[in-house]
Amino acid sequence: MSSFAGVSMLIGDEVHTTPAVNTCGDSGYHLLVVNDYSRTLREIPNGKVNSSGDFMVGGHKWCICYCPNGADPSCADFISLFFARCCDDDGIEEPVEAKVEFSFVDQVEHQKQMHIRASKSYSFSSKSPSWGFPRFVRRDILERSGNLKGDCFTIRCDIMVCKDLNTKYAGGTVSDIHQHFDYLLQNKVGTDVTFEVSGETFAAHRCVLAARSTVFMAQLFGPMSEGTTSSAIQIKDMRAKVFAALLRFIYTDSFPEIDKNNYLEGDKAEVVEQRQEEEVDYVMWVQDLFVAADRYDLQRLKLLCEDLLSEHIGVSSVASTLALAEQHYCCGLKNACLKFIQVQSPMCVEKIMATDDWEHITMTYPSILNELISKLVSNQKDKKRNHERM
Numbered sequence: 001m002s003s004f005a006g007v008s009m010l011i012g013d014e015v016h017t018t019p020a021v022n023t024c025g026d027s028g029y030h031l032l033v034v035n036d037y038s039r040t041l042r043e044i045p046n047g048k049v050n051s052s053g054d055f056m057v058g059g060h061k062w063c064i065c066y067c068p069n070g071a072d073p074s075c076a077d078f079i080s081l082f083f084a085r086c087c088d089d090d091g092i093e094e095p096v097e098a099k100v101e102f103s104f105v106d107q108v109e110h111q112k113q114m115h116i117r118a119s120k121s122y123s124f125s126s127k128s129p130s131w132g133f134p135r136f137v138r139r140d141i142l143e144r145s146g147n148l149k150g151d152c153f154t155i156r157c158d159i160m161v162c163k164d165l166n167t168k169y170a171g172g173t174v175s176d177i178h179q180h181f182d183y184l185l186q187n188k189v190g191t192d193v194t195f196e197v198s199g200e201t202f203a204a205h206r207c208v209l210a211a212r213s214t215v216f217m218a219q220l221f222g223p224m225s226e227g228t229t230s231s232a233i234q235i236k237d238m239r240a241k242v243f244a245a246l247l248r249f250i251y252t253d254s255f256p257e258i259d260k261n262n263y264l265e266g267d268k269a270e271v272v273e274q275r276q277e278e279e280v281d282y283v284m285w286v287q288d289l290f291v292a293a294d295r296y297d298l299q300r301l302k303l304l305c306e307d308l309l310s311e312h313i314g315v316s317s318v319a320s321t322l323a324l325a326e327q328h329y330c331c332g333l334k335n336a337c338l339k340f341i342q343v344q345s346p347m348c349v350e351k352i353m354a355t356d357d358w359e360h361i362t363m364t365y366p367s368i369l370n371e372l373i374s375k376l377v378s379n380q381k382d383k384k385r386n387h388e389r390m
Helices: 037-043 113-118 139-144 177-187 206-212 214-221 240-252 268-295 299-311 318-327 331-342 346-353 356-364 366-389
Strands: 003-011 014-017 027-035 055-057 060-067 078-085 096-104 122-124 130-138 152-161 193-197 200-204 233-235
Touching: 003 055, 027 037, 027 055, 027 060, 060 152, 078 096, 078 139, 078 152, 096 130, 113 152, 122 130, 130 139, 139 331, 177 240, 193 240, 200 206, 200 240, 206 214, 206 240, 240 268, 268 299, 268 318, 299 331, 318 331, 318 356, 331 366, 356 366
Parallel strands: 003 027, 193 233
Antiparallel strands: 003 014, 027 152, 055 060, 060 078, 078 130, 096 122, 096 152, 193 200
């Protein structure tokens, strides 16, 4: 169980923090409370960092770095978050391996020991003292979400210092089962079924697939079983990297990572363009994974994809995400898309309606148009009432 490692409160560019808490074990969490969020936007420009107070976990001193207007021009529309190892008077000596997870305080799924244990570890040294997310969350997404309450939100940072993979915590040893299953997948030990997807071949274990997915259970052990065939099972209408991510989730129960936060070098305009292309590719990958999760009845993966798609709604992607939400009966994601369109300028709405995906919506799901019009009319009435009260 993680130990509490204190709380820091940011008000504009001021920092108020509890006295340093030295946790007993190698895992702990620190809370970063951003109070008067709109003030931090005004007072902390793009590229400027505001840091939490120092706190101790695993015998080392750490802090959280918060950039409300992004760490650099390529992520100016995002909140950036970084986790840093603090220098002592003598400087940083030996590198320290640690696993870090940022989440909003209500996202308990991200704060479980198993989830953190399954994440990738990072080395913190004098040459590389920090790691994090230049694009943690788009500001407009945060401002529309329930995470911002009364111009305030709280980030929880969970840290696990990797001194020993078998380190014991209060209550027993943290399970390594996901690592063992991942080893089976990566090393193909005892595989007994093969899939061919977009020209690539994947080996897997029928029992593992069947235990995790009712669709695989029927496909591999049902009356029309394909589990005993000696040839590869063909998976159509899916990209190989999407099927690889699907398998990774089945074996580890963790959301498969895709590296979308690399630092890019070059001209600023070129970097911004590359970031935009990365964002488009990432959203398409999550959309495809969402469809695959629904296809194989992996409800937890589908919900995780839903959350990510809600956080990455943009002018270029909202129509395709809205169509997926309607097709796969996801009311929360659908409402997030409709809400996004509602608050856009006429010029942005025009761009949305000029996409092929919007044409697909009008032809296939005309009821969505009625819902959108109803919401827009309701908004106009609310604005009129508010104006009359003034």
